[in-house]
Amino acid sequence: MTGRTALRTARAERAAATRARIVEAASELFAERGYLDTTMTALAEAAGVAVQTLYLSFGSKGAVLEAVWRGTGPDQPDGWREQVTTAPDGPTALARHVAATAEVLERRRRLAAVLAAAAADPEPAALLAAAREAAWAWHAAVVDELALRPGFTLELTLERATQIVGALLSQEAYGLLVGENGWTVADWTAWTTRHLTADLFPG
Numbered sequence: 001m002t003g004r005t006a007l008r009t010a011r012a013e014r015a016a017a018t019r020a021r022i023v024e025a026a027s028e029l030f031a032e033r034g035y036l037d038t039t040m041t042a043l044a045e046a047a048g049v050a051v052q053t054l055y056l057s058f059g060s061k062g063a064v065l066e067a068v069w070r071g072t073g074p075d076q077p078d079g080w081r082e083q084v085t086t087a088p089d090g091p092t093a094l095a096r097h098v099a100a101t102a103e104v105l106e107r108r109r110r111l112a113a114v115l116a117a118a119a120a121d122p123e124p125a126a127l128l129a130a131a132r133e134a135a136w137a138w139h140a141a142v143v144d145e146l147a148l149r150p151g152f153t154l155e156l157t158l159e160r161a162t163q164i165v166g167a168l169l170s171q172e173a174y175g176l177l178v179g180e181n182g183w184t185v186a187d188w189t190a191w192t193t194r195h196l197t198a199d200l201f202p203g
Contacts, residue, residue, distance in 0.1 A: 019057050019067070022047040027068045031110045035065060035118035062123025069115070069127055072108045075134040076100070084142055090149030090201050097142045098169065098193045102185055105174040112171045113179065131171070139165045143200075151201045164199055168192050 025046035029038050040061055044051040058064045080100045087093035105112075108131075115131070118124035140162045146152055153161070167173065169192065177183040183191075 023067050023071050026064050030114045035114050035124055066127055076138050077103055084145050090146055090151050091197050093146055094196055095193045098189055101169045102189050105171055106185055109175055109179055113175055136166050151203045153200055153202055
């Protein structure tokens with residue numbers, strides 16, 4: 001490695017470390033104050049960087065929020081499709097999907113509330129819309145898989161089944177029951193699985 005290459009590598013590593021520190025600080029600050037009441041100055045102070053560095057690293061507060069959101073992990077857990085397709089029956093496949101969804105919803109619960117509260121702002125609104133679209137696509141793919149299993153209801157179209165799954169497994173429903181009313185994740189998972197099974201595999 002040449003001296004110039006080593007210098008570029010060191011700079012890139014420092015920049016990545018700075019971004020990670022900003023994201024970590026922003027995650028806590030957004031959760032405490034909300035998006036609208038969190039200023040770039042406050043973010044810079046919490047991360048221990050200059051405001052100019054914050055702008056150079058991200059460009060806007062909305063970009064910081066998006067980085068924090070992405071830092072919560074993927075929209076769907078790894079291996080979810082295999083978990084569904086290898087299940088011995090439809091209800092078990094459905095239960096696995098509910099459990100996988102609970103994992104995603106729980107790690108994003110606090111930040112999702114921040115997004116929802118800031119939905120009047122264009123950048124959080126766009127991020128929230130993208131998250132909902134990704135969740136909907138995931139649920140639709142799972143419903144397509146479930147529909148191939150014996151016992152899947154003939155009373156619902158795939159579109160209606162996806163709507164039901166998407167509503168019960170939404171971040172909003174999860175936040176209401178777990179975040180606001182104190183349900184445990186296990187309680188929510190059991191309740192949601194029971195109701196979805198009754199609708200999608202009524203036999």
